[in-house]
Amino acid sequence: MKLSKVFFNGVVKENPIFVQLIGMCSVLAVTTAAKNGLAMGLAVTGVLIGSNVVVSLIRKVVPNKIRIPAFIVVIATFVTIVEMFMKAYAQDLYNALGIFIPLIVVNCIILARAESFASKHGLLASAVDGLGMGVGYTLALLILSILREFLGSGSIFDIQILGPSFEPAIIFLMPPGAFILLGILIGIFNSIRNKQASKEVLQKEEAR
Amino acid sequence: MDSKAMDTSKAKEVALENMLLVTSSPHIRSNESVQRIMLDVIIALAPAIIGSVYFFGLNALKLILISVASSMVFEAIIQKIFNRPITLDDFSAIITGILIAFNLPADAPWWLPVAGSAFAIIVVKQFFGGLGANFMNPALAARAFLLSSWPSHMASFTGTRPDVVATATPLAIMKYGMGPDTAASATVAAATSASEAAGAELPTLWNMFIGSIPGAIGETSTLLLLIGAAYLLIRKVIDWKIPVFYLGTTFIMLVLLGVEAEFLSYHMLGGGLILGAFFMATDYVTTPVTPVGRIIFGIGAGILTALIRVKGGYPEGVSYSILLMNVATPLIEKFTRPRVFGEVKN
Amino acid sequence: MNETIKLALILFIITAVAASVLAISNSVTSERIAEADRLASERAKMEVLDIAEEFKQLDENRLKEIVGDNTNITEINEGYKGSDLVGYTFNIEVNGYGGPLTFMTGISKDGKITGIKVLVHEETPGLGANSTRPFFTDSFKGKPVDSEITAVREPKADNEVQALTSATVTTNAIVDGVNLIRQIYSEKLSNLEGMEVER
Numbered sequence: 001m002k003l004s005k006v007f008f009n010g011v012v013k014e015n016p017i018f019v020q021l022i023g024m025c026s027v028l029a030v031t032t033a034a035k036n037g038l039a040m041g042l043a044v045t046g047v048l049i050g051s052n053v054v055v056s057l058i059r060k061v062v063p064n065k066i067r068i069p070a071f072i073v074v075i076a077t078f079v080t081i082v083e084m085f086m087k088a089y090a091q092d093l094y095n096a097l098g099i100f101i102p103l104i105v106v107n108c109i110i111l112a113r114a115e116s117f118a119s120k121h122g123l124l125a126s127a128v129d130g131l132g133m134g135v136g137y138t139l140a141l142l143i144l145s146i147l148r149e150f151l152g153s154g155s156i157f158d159i160q161i162l163g164p165s166f167e168p169a170i171i172f173l174m175p176p177g178a179f180i181l182l183g184i185l186i187g188i189f190n191s192i193r194n195k196q197a198s199k200e201v202l203q204k205e206e207a208r
Numbered sequence: 209m210d211s212k213a214m215d216t217s218k219a220k221e222v223a224l225e226n227m228l229l230v231t232s233s234p235h236i237r238s239n240e241s242v243q244r245i246m247l248d249v250i251i252a253l254a255p256a257i258i259g260s261v262y263f264f265g266l267n268a269l270k271l272i273l274i275s276v277a278s279s280m281v282f283e284a285i286i287q288k289i290f291n292r293p294i295t296l297d298d299f300s301a302i303i304t305g306i307l308i309a310f311n312l313p314a315d316a317p318w319w320l321p322v323a324g325s326a327f328a329i330i331v332v333k334q335f336f337g338g339l340g341a342n343f344m345n346p347a348l349a350a351r352a353f354l355l356s357s358w359p360s361h362m363a364s365f366t367g368t369r370p371d372v373v374a375t376a377t378p379l380a381i382m383k384y385g386m387g388p389d390t391a392a393s394a395t396v397a398a399a400t401s402a403s404e405a406a407g408a409e410l411p412t413l414w415n416m417f418i419g420s421i422p423g424a425i426g427e428t429s430t431l432l433l434l435i436g437a438a439y440l441l442i443r444k445v446i447d448w449k450i451p452v453f454y455l456g457t458t459f460i461m462l463v464l465l466g467v468e469a470e471f472l473s474y475h476m477l478g479g480g481l482i483l484g485a486f487f488m489a490t491d492y493v494t495t496p497v498t499p500v501g502r503i504i505f506g507i508g509a510g511i512l513t514a515l516i517r518v519k520g521g522y523p524e525g526v527s528y529s530i531l532l533m534n535v536a537t538p539l540i541e542k543f544t545r546p547r548v549f550g551e552v553k554n
Numbered sequence: 555m556n557e558t559i560k561l562a563l564i565l566f567i568i569t570a571v572a573a574s575v576l577a578i579s580n581s582v583t584s585e586r587i588a589e590a591d592r593l594a595s596e597r598a599k600m601e602v603l604d605i606a607e608e609f610k611q612l613d614e615n616r617l618k619e620i621v622g623d624n625t626n627i628t629e630i631n632e633g634y635k636g637s638d639l640v641g642y643t644f645n646i647e648v649n650g651y652g653g654p655l656t657f658m659t660g661i662s663k664d665g666k667i668t669g670i671k672v673l674v675h676e677e678t679p680g681l682g683a684n685s686t687r688p689f690f691t692d693s694f695k696g697k698p699v700d701s702e703i704t705a706v707r708e709p710k711a712d713n714e715v716q717a718l719t720s721a722t723v724t725t726n727a728i729v730d731g732v733n734l735i736r737q738i739y740s741e742k743l744s745n746l747e748g749m750e751v752e753r
Contacts, residue, residue, distance in 0.1 A: 032679055058568070066561050070568050077572040081579045088586035091594060152680060169323070169357035170680035176356065180331060187335075359681070359720040 003128045010132025016109045017140035017182075018189040023107040026100040027141060028178040034157045037145025038138065039093045040100065043082050045134025047104055048113060050078040052130035055118040071114045072105070079104045109133060140185075147181055148172045245492075246299035248445045252436030253306055253487065259432040260425045264314035268425045272309040275321035279305030282329040292338065300339050304328050307347035310426025310483060311527070312354075316361055323357070324350035344534045345494050348484075348527045355527075377423045378410055378478040379523040416477040427480040437486035446490040449502040450509075454485045457510025465518045475517065484513075484526035494534040501537075501544040508540075509533045599631055602660030602669035603641045606633025620742045624734060633660070641668060642743060648731040651723040652676035655685075659694075659735050665744060667697045670732065682724035690716050699736045699744075705729045 016022055023044075031037045054074045062070045083101050086094045094101065104110065113133055118126040146156055152172035154162045171177040260268045283301040287294045308324045328346035336342050355362045411421045419429025427433075440446045455476070462475050475481075489495060489509055496505050509529045516525025599609050609631040612620070621627040629645035641662035648655050653676040660668040670691050677683045684690055693716035697703055705717035705725045718725045 062564060062568070063561060066565050069565060073565075073568050073572050077575055080576055084579050084583040084587070088583040088590060091590045167358060167361075168680065170359070170678075171353060171357040173679035174356060184331075184335075363720065 003125065006125055006128045007132035007135075010129060010134070011136040011139065012193065014133075015136040015140060015189070016133055017137060017144075018186050019193075020109075020112075021186070022112065023109045023137070024182075026103060026107065027144070028175060028182070030097055030100050031141055031145035031148050031178060032152065032173050033096070033149045034142065034146045035093070036096050037141040039086075039090070040097055041134070041138025041141040043086065043097075043101060044104055044107065044109070044137055045131065046082055047075065047078045048110055048134045048137075049127055049130035050081075051075045051110055051114055052118040052126040053123060054078075055114040056121060056123045056126035059119045067119065068111075068115075071111060071119075075110050075114065076105045109137060144178070144182060144185060147185075148178065151181075152177065242298050245445055246303055248440060248443050249303050249487070250299060250306070252439045252445075253303070253310075253426075255432040255435045256310070256426050256429060256483075257306065259419055259429045260310070260314075263419055263428065264425055268309075268314050270318070271312055271314070271316060271321055271425060272306060274318055275309035275312075275325055276302050276305030278322045279308070279325040279329055282326050283334070286330050286334045287338070290334065292334075295339065298339060301329060304333070304346045304350075306426070307487065308350050311347065311351040311424050311480070313362065313423075314425050320354060320358065320361055324354050327353045340493055342493055343538075344531055345488055345491050348488055348531050348534075351527050352531060377523065378416065378421055378474050379517065410474060413473055413477070416474060421478070423478070424480065427483045430477045430482050433482045433486060437482075440486070440490075446486065447502060449499060450489045450495060450506045451485040453503050453506025454489055454510045454513075455481070457507045458513050459510075461511050461514030462518065465514055467518060479517075479524045480526040481513065484509075484530055488527075489530050489533070494537060496537050496540045496544065498541060498544040498546065501540045504540050504544065505533050505537065508536065598658055598671050598673060599633070599643050599660070602658050602671050603633045603643050603662065604660075604668065605640050605662060606635055608634045609643065610634065621738060624738065626731075627735065627738065628656075639663060642739065644735045644739075645673070646731045646735060648727040650675055650677050650727050651682045651721065652678060655724070655727060657685075657728060657731065659732055661699055661735070661739050665699045665740075667694050667699065667703075667732065667736070670694045670728070672728075677724050678721070681721040682718065684718050684721065685724050685728060690718060694732065699740055703729055703733055703736065 010016070014020055017024075017027060026040065030040045051071070051074050055071055058070070058074075079102060082104070083094075086097075086101060113129060117129045121129070150156050150161060152168050152170060154160060154166045154168045169177070172181065257269075257272060260272070279301040280296055284294050284296055305321075305325055308328060309321050312320055312324075328350035332344055332346040332349040333339065333342045351362075415421055417430050419432060421428050437446075437451070441448060458481065459472065459476060462472055467475060489506065496502050509532075512529030512532055513525045516522055516528060522528075596609070600606070603609075612630045612632065617627075617630055620630065626648065627644055627646045629643075631643045632639055633641045633643060641660060643658055643660045645656065645658050648657070654674070655672065655677065656674040657670055657672045659670045662668045672686045672691070675683065675685065677685060693709055694703075697713060697715065701713040703713050703715055706714045707717050707719070709716055715729065
């Protein structure tokens with residue numbers, strides 16, 4: 001399998017947020033500001049790559065019966081490491097993300113990739129898969145959180161964009177606004193994806 | 209789903225697709241009936257529009273015009289983008305615009321109705337498939353959107369006289385002005401009116417009836433709204449069941465919840481109850497079509513309204529209760545669907 | 555049976571490796587975390603009582619003696635400039651709109667509120683969460699402790715602070731908390747200082 005294909009599979013074709021719609025709870029909760037969205041995305045990417053690599057390494061020594069607890073231990077270890085380092089070196093971010101950092105353990109994306117990809121593929125492919133999924137997740141969070149921060153606070157990455165006369169719509173900082181924006185983004189993303197897919201089909205048919 | 213509205217929109221699509229065909233008259237006739245219904249609603253709203261300008265001044269008229277215009281513009285733009293036939297001529301966007309403006313305080317800034325109609329038309333109506341397919345009343349959904357987005361603008365009401373800067377609505381006075389510990393009972397959205405409500409006095413019942421009280425533009429005048437409602441009932445545009453059961457249940461629930469007798473009439477005349485019961489809870493698309501379903505809808509909305517007003521955090525609960533019942537409508541219809549004769553039970 | 559032991563052993567090895575990895579990363583980060591925590595709390599104290607240079611936390615017994623039944627005051631610090639006691643900081647937990655809200659208030663020895671800072675909160679973004687913004691917290695600065703503080707939309711008088719629009723619950727929770735601290739300071743701490751000076 002080509003590595004670039006594995007990578008773009010995670011970013012576009014099977015984007016964890018826009019296509020697979022998994023791990024939504026923390027997505028809706030942390031995307032109130034662009035900074036938080038980016039940090040959460042990077043934390044998840046780090047855990048994804050780490051756990052994918054280790055799961056791929058131990059996939060042949062771990063018996064099938066205990067693979068789930070073994071994977072969970074690996075994932076929980078990486079999440080705890082990320083949590084410790086975040087607390088030590090980026091405490092503001094840690095405070096902003098709060099409970100959602102330890103909750104990465106139960107984020108379905110990570111176990112899903114360990115189970116469906118890393119436990120069946122080699123080290124390099126698993127690392128690239130983790131990176132691709134992580135980048136896809138981070139991009140989705142970044143887009144959503146930039147929109148929410150802009151509409152709900154009038155700023156992006158804490159930089160005020162619109163003057164004081166702009167009155168931000170608080171709803172976009174609250175759960176309903178997150179759902180509405182996410183729904184619209186999923187719609188746009190998939191209509192673009194569908195158009196490209198049908199284009200590809202057309203090209204293939206022409207090639208014949 | 210309302211069969212009439214659905215048939216019409218379908219018929220219209222057919223009519224538009226077969227532009228070059230000479231079709232027989234039923235298309236034209238049914239096409240007119242949607243327009244006619246919507247036109248009737250606009251006529252019925254006219255007394256309240258005139259009244260709102262009389263009570264709240266030209267700013268009310270400005271807000272109504274902005275709201276209607278922006279609703280129509282958004283409808284045209286989004287239908288163009290979606291490659292749908294542009295259906296401004298069914299007047300439904302005009303009604304949505306009027307109802308959005310009716311839910312605003314008279315001193316709302318000009319962009320508030322624009323934001324509201326954008327949400328109502330684009331997100332609630334067209335994203336779900338346009339007229340006949342929206343799952344909620346667009347105007348009420350817009351009100352909920354505006355209330356949680358800009359609570360300070362949506363909850364500060366102007367008095368009907370120009371010299372009164374900002375006052376509390378009768379419902380807010382009843383909720384916050386009576387108890388000894390005013391501040392403790394205040395909540396997020398109602399907070400601004402809560403501080404004003406403390407110590408304010410209730411208006412006379414006559415003023416409540418004709419509409420010379422603080423409140424949203426179109427909801428205050430019970431008299432003018434009832435004139436419009438009577439017109440709709442006579443023209444058989446709306447069914448009596450939802451409003452009657454809605455108002456009746458609200459009254460009974462308020463009594464059961466221990467609201468004192470002297471406040472009952474204020475509850476019935478105040479807030480958006482009359483506007484909601486006759487003009488919003490009777491929306492064809494988002495309310496049940498079955499007779500029993502309509503009765504259930506009215507009772508449910510009545511229970512919710514009374515509960516929110518008496519036990520809830522907000523002084524007013526009409527919009528949320530109708531929205532909640534809108535969402536429950538498919539379920540109600542499923543359970544009250546009349547069985548076709550000879551149908552096998554499964 | 556044999557298989558069970560084998561599975562348990564493998565799982566044990568995995569967890570053992572995980573535990574040792576965590577132990578290593580903990581030893582790397584724990585000092586920094588403690589340092590960062592200390593710095594953050596120090597910074598907060600400096601923010602609400604900027605005239606002090608050093609802080610000394612009152613011990614359990616002294617704290618109990620001062621707050622009495624008001625156990626929602628969780629910490630009191632004395633602020634010193636050189637060897638002079640210049641004021642106090644109080645940590646208090648109150649009930650906000652979204653849940654518990656912890657904030658810190660500083661009171662200087664000359665009977666003025668020197669600042670407040672919200673430490674932990676779960677308030678609604680854009681409404682109650684504005685309690686962390688300077689336009690709200692700064693309005694408490696310089697208020698005298700001898701009169702009851704009230705929140706209004708446009709503060710004018712000496713005892714009026716900025717109310718948060720559409721977030722009355724949050725505003726009242728904080729204002730009530732400040733008033734409680736104000737009271738406790740006046741009753742228990744302001745006189746004591748005088749006595750200490752006389753001694």
